Amino acid sequence: MSQTAPILELRAVNKSFGPVHVLNEVDLSVYPGQVTALVGDNGAGKSTLIKGIAGIYPFDSGEYLFEGKPVHITEPRQANALGIEVVYQDLALCDNLDVVHNMFLGREQSKGVVLDEITMERRATETLRGLSVRTLKSVRQQVSSLSGGQRQTVAIARAVLWNSKVVILDEPTAALGVAQTEQVLNLVRRLADNGLAVIIISHNMNDVLRVADNVACLYLGNLAAQVNANQLNHSQIVELITTGRSGEMGLHPDSAMGASV
Amino acid sequence: MSTQTTDVDVPEAGDTQGLKQAVGDYVQRVKGGDVGSLPAVLGLVALVVLFSVLQGETFFTALNFANLLNQGTAIIVLAMGLVFVLLLGEIDLSAGFAAGTCAAVLAVTLTNRQWPWPLALAAALITGLVIGFLIGLLVARLGIPSFVVTLAAFLGLQGVMLLIIGEGGTIPIQNEVLLAVMNNNMPVWAGWTLWAVVVLGFAAVTLRAILNRRKVGLQASSTSVWLAKVLAVAILLGVAVYLLNIQRQVVRPGRLACTDTGAVNEPIGCIPVIQGVPWAVLVVLVLLVILTFVLSRTSYGRHIYAVGGNSEAARRAGISVPGIKISCFMICSFMAAVAGVLLASRDNSVSPTTGGAQTLLFAVGAAVIGGTSLFGGRGRVIDAVIGGLVVAVIANGLPLVTQQSGIQYVVTGAVLLVAASVDAISRKRTSTS
Numbered sequence: 162m163s164q165t166a167p168i169l170e171l172r173a174v175n176k177s178f179g180p181v182h183v184l185n186e187v188d189l190s191v192y193p194g195q196v197t198a199l200v201g202d203n204g205a206g207k208s209t210l211i212k213g214i215a216g217i218y219p220f221d222s223g224e225y226l227f228e229g230k231p232v233h234i235t236e237p238r239q240a241n242a243l244g245i246e247v248v249y250q251d252l253a254l255c256d257n258l259d260v261v262h263n264m265f266l267g268r269e270q271s272k273g274v275v276l277d278e279i280t281m282e283r284r285a286t287e288t289l290r291g292l293s294v295r296t297l298k299s300v301r302q303q304v305s306s307l308s309g310g311q312r313q314t315v316a317i318a319r320a321v322l323w324n325s326k327v328v329i330l331d332e333p334t335a336a337l338g339v340a341q342t343e344q345v346l347n348l349v350r351r352l353a354d355n356g357l358a359v360i361i362i363s364h365n366m367n368d369v370l371r372v373a374d375n376v377a378c379l380y381l382g383n384l385a386a387q388v389n390a391n392q393l394n395h396s397q398i399v400e401l402i403t404t405g406r407s408g409e410m411g412l413h414p415d416s417a418m419g420a421s422v
Numbered sequence: 423m424s425t426q427t428t429d430v431d432v433p434e435a436g437d438t439q440g441l442k443q444a445v446g447d448y449v450q451r452v453k454g455g456d457v458g459s460l461p462a463v464l465g466l467v468a469l470v471v472l473f474s475v476l477q478g479e480t481f482f483t484a485l486n487f488a489n490l491l492n493q494g495t496a497i498i499v500l501a502m503g504l505v506f507v508l509l510l511g512e513i514d515l516s517a518g519f520a521a522g523t524c525a526a527v528l529a530v531t532l533t534n535r536q537w538p539w540p541l542a543l544a545a546a547l548i549t550g551l552v553i554g555f556l557i558g559l560l561v562a563r564l565g566i567p568s569f570v571v572t573l574a575a576f577l578g579l580q581g582v583m584l585l586i587i588g589e590g591g592t593i594p595i596q597n598e599v600l601l602a603v604m605n606n607n608m609p610v611w612a613g614w615t616l617w618a619v620v621v622l623g624f625a626a627v628t629l630r631a632i633l634n635r636r637k638v639g640l641q642a643s644s645t646s647v648w649l650a651k652v653l654a655v656a657i658l659l660g661v662a663v664y665l666l667n668i669q670r671q672v673v674r675p676g677r678l679a680c681t682d683t684g685a686v687n688e689p690i691g692c693i694p695v696i697q698g699v700p701w702a703v704l705v706v707l708v709l710l711v712i713l714t715f716v717l718s719r720t721s722y723g724r725h726i727y728a729v730g731g732n733s734e735a736a737r738r739a740g741i742s743v744p745g746i747k748i749s750c751f752m753i754c755s756f757m758a759a760v761a762g763v764l765l766a767s768r769d770n771s772v773s774p775t776t777g778g779a780q781t782l783l784f785a786v787g788a789a790v791i792g793g794t795s796l797f798g799g800r801g802r803v804i805d806a807v808i809g810g811l812v813v814a815v816i817a818n819g820l821p822l823v824t825q826q827s828g829i830q831y832v833v834t835g836a837v838l839l840v841a842a843s844v845d846a847i848s849r850k851r852t853s854t855s
Contacts (some may be wrong), residue, residue: 238740253738255731257799258724261838266728267723267739276719279638286640 166229168193168358169214169245169327174223176209183209184220185382191327196349196359198369198390201379202402207362208377214360216240245298246286247329248319252312253338256305260297261285263304264319288322292351296344310341317348321357328352329360334368346372366395380405385412444647445813459793461844465736465837466815473819475763478824485670487662488700492604492768494814495702496521496761500785501792501806502713503757503801506750508789509730511798512561512568515782516553517576520755521762523579524549526586528763528774529593532600539597543763550759551752553579558748568751576782584774592773595766603705604767607698610667616699617656620707625652663699670696702764706807709760713753713803726750730798761785780834787834788813791841797849812837 167190176184184206191197201207213220216234225232227243234240240247254263261278264285270277285300294314297307304312313333320328330349334342349372353359363369369376370390377387378401385405400407452460474482501515507514514520523845528546531537537545557575561568584826585594595601608616628648635642671693728736730744737743758777765781766772792809794801816837820830 249738251734253732253735253737255728255799256725257731262724262727266735267725267741270725271721274720276721276724279634279640282640283638301641 165192165194166192167226168228170226170229171210171214171220172221172224172226174210174213174220174225176206176213176218176220181191183382184213186223187379187382187384189377189387190385191358191360192359193326193363193373194353194356195374196353196361196372197387198373198376198377199359199360199362199379200364200366200369200402201385204381205379205402206382207379208331211247211331211360211362214240214327214329215245241323244324244326245329246325246327248313248316248320248331248333250335252316252332254304254312254316257301260300260307260315263315264288264320265320268323270334271344284322285318287290288318292318292321294318294348308341309337309397310344313337313341313345314348317345317352321352321355325357327358329361329362332364333361334363335367342368366398369398370395378402378405380412383412386410429608431582441644441646441650444643446841453593458756458803459808461806461841462792462805465791466808466812469812469815469819473815473823477819477822481819483670484566484665485672485696486670486818487665488607488670488696490811490814490818491666491703493702493705493818494810495604495700496764496768497781497784497788497813498529498706498707498807498810499757500761500781501788501810502709502803502836503754503761504785504789505794505803505806506717506726506757507568507754508712508786508794508796509798509801510747510750511730511796512747512750513572513786513796514557514568514751514754514758515572515755516557517572517758517761518777518782519576519579519583519784520550520553520777521760521765521781522772522774523553523583523586523762524642524759525762525772525776526583526593527765528600529595529765530586530588532595532597533593539599542559543600546763547756547759550755550757550762554749554752558751559756561751562747569696580778583776587772587774592771594771600767600771602765602767603701604764605770607666607696607700608704613663613667613699616704616707617659620659621652621656624655628652666699667697668702703808705760705764709757710803710807722746722749727799729792732799783836783838784813784817785810787838787841790845793845795845795849797845800843800849809841 164230164324169189171187171189173186173188174184175186176183187210188278189197192336199207199210204257209218212218214234215226216237216239219233219235225234226246232239232243234243255266258266261282261359264399265281270280282300289297289300290312296311296314304315307315317328317330317333333345337345344370349359349361353374361369361373365384370393373390375387375389376393376398378385378398380401383405385401386407388410397410405412442844451458480486500521504514504517524546527541527549527810531545532539532542534541553575555570557571560566560571591750603664607613625648628651632642632648634644717726725736725741725746728739729743733743736746762777765776769776788809789801789806790809792801792805792807794805794809816834817830820833824830844855
């Protein structure tokens, strides 16, 4: 699939909530410089998978490798320390604060007790420039005055501010119009081009095919397939999502049946 | 980028904002719903003009100006504390009686127990912190709405205060230091020194911020904007100090003014000189500077805004939301304690009505009129001062115009409603833009 080594690799991870087996022996490889799309129907286990990666719900069993080394992540802080950042669907921005304040929320830079506004503003501006963001009038604008796409941009910029290596985006375009979706997808692409590993959850197949390098499809808690995006077309992805297989790809018919129990 | 959206560039490095642009930006902000203290300032000017026209000979006098400050001080201090709670989107209805309870602690320890005044003062202030801690604990840890907790505290503290004061009813305060705060004035030279320190301090701090930003090539306002601001502050405060330094006692024909209070060779029956900036102004100023610093220059202050704006986002960013809440209620009740001490100093005594009546509503009104939002997340400490002055002008000017207390209540209530409406409308605007 790719010549480079994966930065993040899951091997046969399992997760159950009580009697419900949500993730079943899932493998996933995430490569630096690539966008990995995570697709699947509702309840397929996408959210559980990323929450496991982010340390919110630790996996029950299986291997979690980061940069080739096994790690054990049980809380979000550990994931952050490794350079894994998640942008959730609701973005978690404070409307009453400006862009800089939001980007540094909870991790403000200070000189003594005094906030170092200048350093923060510079770093925020640099990060936004690095992402070629030109849609913000001023980094001192309040978030309440931003459009949905601009907010998404700020949330993503916040995630990459901390020299992160893996950025996970949960449905970043779900609530956006056409032009803003375009903006955000461009930004996602640039993140990968800058060398980051990006995991994007999306229900929009056009978005997936436009931006993803490879696609991992979950089907009822099983990984149906993780394949190169250019080997897939729209209907094949839909097939993978709805039946767990498509032609030669995907789960063996028996296991697909077994998984549906 | 290949999009057709507004491709406005990130401001180029080294941009400076001219006076014209600064004014334009401000107009934009107001249009966008971020009105800040503008309605309060306009209202203040309008009220002063109105009362001066209606009752110029009694309202617009040096004596009345000093009276007005005296009446407003405790409300301003109380409102400063309330800003912290309002920023979280919470409310503290008990602050008025917290002030009364702390004043009662002060009076009992000072007068009945004969404690030295610093100790009695400390006891009163610590009482405030304890009250705030308990309220904060109930709100943040148990999750009881602050409205209910503080309503209970409103009733409870009223009772505690009666129990502390005892059957006597009123306890006098005789300590000279404490009485001086609200009753004595600075010497004229000290008033002007204070003026100079404040203006120079303001000029230095703002100039330094601008120069620092320019040095690293960030957008900064131009020197002309800075100069305009400094001049405005200097003139405004200068007029206030000048008015306060006028001899306030009216010397009637046939009587002499004393040349110096307390001097020996004075004409018999001379009228004492009352002039100078009240010491209470210094108290308000110091509190204003400290609290503004905390709120706008420290990460703690930033976290208060974050919790008020989106507590879930704050929690995910690793901010201790309960910690912030408890501390804000503590600040509020601490400021209430300070207000209680000021009230005791002003009245020379503590009675069961200290901090009661409309004290709390005036203070909430002051904060909201000044531009602090009832919905949380927006507000500054200076709002309490501006709004407090508006409330004080109304409370002071209306009785000069009409003797009917009914009208006074109605007008004050209406002003609070107008302020809350402005708040609600501007909130709608910012959320829809």
